Structures are given as structure tokens and as C-alpha cells.
Amino acid sequence: MRRCRCLYLAFALMLSIAASSAAPPTAETLRVAVNIGSLHDTSRTDMEVSLKLWAEELMRTLEVPAEIRFYEGIAEIRRDLDADRVNFVIADGLDLIRHFNPGDLADGFGGVAPSEDRMLLLTRKGAGIRSGKDLAGKRVLLLNKNAISDLWLETYCYRTFQKSCDKAGLLVAKENRSRQLVLKLFFDKADAALVRGHTYELTLDLNPQIGARTEILEQIRIYPGSLGLFGSRVSPAFREYVIAKVPQLHDQARGRQLLEVMQTERVGRVPNTLLDPIRHLRREHDTLAARYSGRSASR
Numbered sequence: 001m002r003r004c005r006c007l008y009l010a011f012a013l014m015l016s017i018a019a020s021s022a023a024p025p026t027a028e029t030l031r032v033a034v035n036i037g038s039l040h041d042t043s044r045t046d047m048e049v050s051l052k053l054w055a056e057e058l059m060r061t062l063e064v065p066a067e068i069r070f071y072e073g074i075a076e077i078r079r080d081l082d083a084d085r086v087n088f089v090i091a092d093g094l095d096l097i098r099h100f101n102p103g104d105l106a107d108g109f110g111g112v113a114p115s116e117d118r119m120l121l122l123t124r125k126g127a128g129i130r131s132g133k134d135l136a137g138k139r140v141l142l143l144n145k146n147a148i149s150d151l152w153l154e155t156y157c158y159r160t161f162q163k164s165c166d167k168a169g170l171l172v173a174k175e176n177r178s179r180q181l182v183l184k185l186f187f188d189k190a191d192a193a194l195v196r197g198h199t200y201e202l203t204l205d206l207n208p209q210i211g212a213r214t215e216i217l218e219q220i221r222i223y224p225g226s227l228g229l230f231g232s233r234v235s236p237a238f239r240e241y242v243i244a245k246v247p248q249l250h251d252q253a254r255g256r257q258l259l260e261v262m263q264t265e266r267v268g269r270v271p272n273t274l275l276d277p278i279r280h281l282r283r284e285h286d287t288l289a290a291r292y293s294g295r296s297a298s299r
Helices: 002-018 044-059 074-082 093-099 147-161 178-186 197-206 209-213 236-251 253-262 272-292
Strands: 030-035 066-071 088-092 105-111 119-124 139-143 171-175 192-196 214-220 226-231 267-270
Touching: 030 074, 066 074, 074 088, 074 093, 088 093, 093 147, 093 226, 093 272, 105 236, 105 272, 119 147, 119 178, 119 197, 139 147, 139 178, 147 192, 147 272, 171 178, 178 192, 178 197, 178 209, 178 214, 192 197, 197 209, 209 214, 226 267, 226 272, 236 267
Parallel strands: 030 066, 030 088, 139 171, 139 192
Antiparallel strands: 088 226, 105 226, 105 267, 119 192, 119 214
């Protein structure tokens, strides 16, 4: 799911501009950088070809010149943003705070559906989990290749047990899809799971019985998905022109199909301050890790 959200944010950005008939306020070019470095199980060539074909189709109607570049790592994106080769970055929030200072990025857009801005620590009713301390010895599911989930759970273990999750006895396993986390919890294949808030709501809509067999132990106000943010050197007029067109996605058939692929109901402005809770989490982790395990910094 992380792959779809990361890449289709690029689609959404181009489609939002194509939807506009108003003249752009500046002559700037939109240069999108997509971080696909962690997608080891997907052919980069196939992915790039698909995205470029879609982009070429949309370019025929765009009033703003636009380019998409693909990167294996966030460090290369940082280098090219500094050199003005790109001016819009799509990446995981934790990668963004590791490589960019607060003043380097400005508002952009992403999923703004209900509960999109949070994660939930769910438990299975009957698992005997009433507090964080009850997770010891329990089966806990995380989303695979989601660094924010990993960091939050490790911080939670230090906060709760004063030791790492492994030493506290949590039996952590991972799944590739968000919905699988909820379904495995529902079918007694796990005792707890850390899931995206919006994914949980979508799954509840499809199967209301899930609500009767699961409980929310913790609500975490952290944006768990990929974010699309402008570089701070992009002119405010150009930035606002692009962001203002995003809601038009909801009025187009092709736009609605895109939102379904992204598994979100609405796309809109996301402030760069959404990175602040992730920064706070990382600082807490580093402090607790140094105190209880002697480690000085998060990965």
C-alpha cells in the first residue's frame, strides 16, 4: 500500500493541474521527485514506464511544464532539491525528517480523508490486553517496510517496559498490506496490530463484525503514509495554484478512480507541520534508547 500511495500521489498531482483551465501565475516547472528506493520487490523499470506513459497522456493538456524523476534513496532527492533539479518531494515522513530541516519544505498535498492523519494500536477482544504492559508475550502485527510503525512500536516498548520490544517479549510479525493486519487480527491470527486509521475505517465499512471483535488500545496522531511537499524555494503563488486544484480530483471520473487506487476518499492540502509529530517521536525514541539500551540514535 505504501508503494501505491507514494506513486499515485505523483499521478494525483499531475491530474489536479490538468483539471484546471486557469492560467498558472508563474512560468515555473513542476519537478516531482518520487522515492521508490525501498520497493525491492517491484521492478523499477516497469514502474517508471507505467508512470511516464500516464504522465505523457496528461501532459497534452497541462498548462504547467512538469517532470517526474524516480530515486532509490532520499539522499539523492535532497541533493537534487538543493540544486533545484526537483521542487516537489514524495516520500515517507520519517525519511523527510531525516534528510530535511523544517525550513526546507513547504505545504503540499496528500490524503485528507477521515482518520488519515493517525495510526491505531488495535487489540483482539479476548486477548487479555488492557494496557501496554499486557503486550508482553503477545503476537503483534506491523505493516512491512513502514519505518514509522517500526519506530513508534519500539518507542512504545521503551516507554512501557524500559526495554526493547524484543527483550520485552513481543512477538512481532509483518504483513505487506494494511487490510491484512486487520483481517488477521479478526481471524485470531494475531493479538494486536498497528494500522492506519483510515484503513481500519474502510475495513469496518466492508465488515462491521470487525468492530465487535477488536478494540482500540491507542490512537496515535501521526500521519503514517507518504507525503507530497513542495520545496520552500517554490514561489507561494505557484504552490497555491497547484494545491488549490487538488479538490477537483473528486469531480472527475478518472480522479475518483485514482483516489480508489490510493485508498483515500479525498486529497487536499497537507501542511508541512504534519512532520512535527514524527520529529517529536524520533527525539523521544533516541532519548529512551540511549537511557535504556545505550543506543544514541534511531535508525
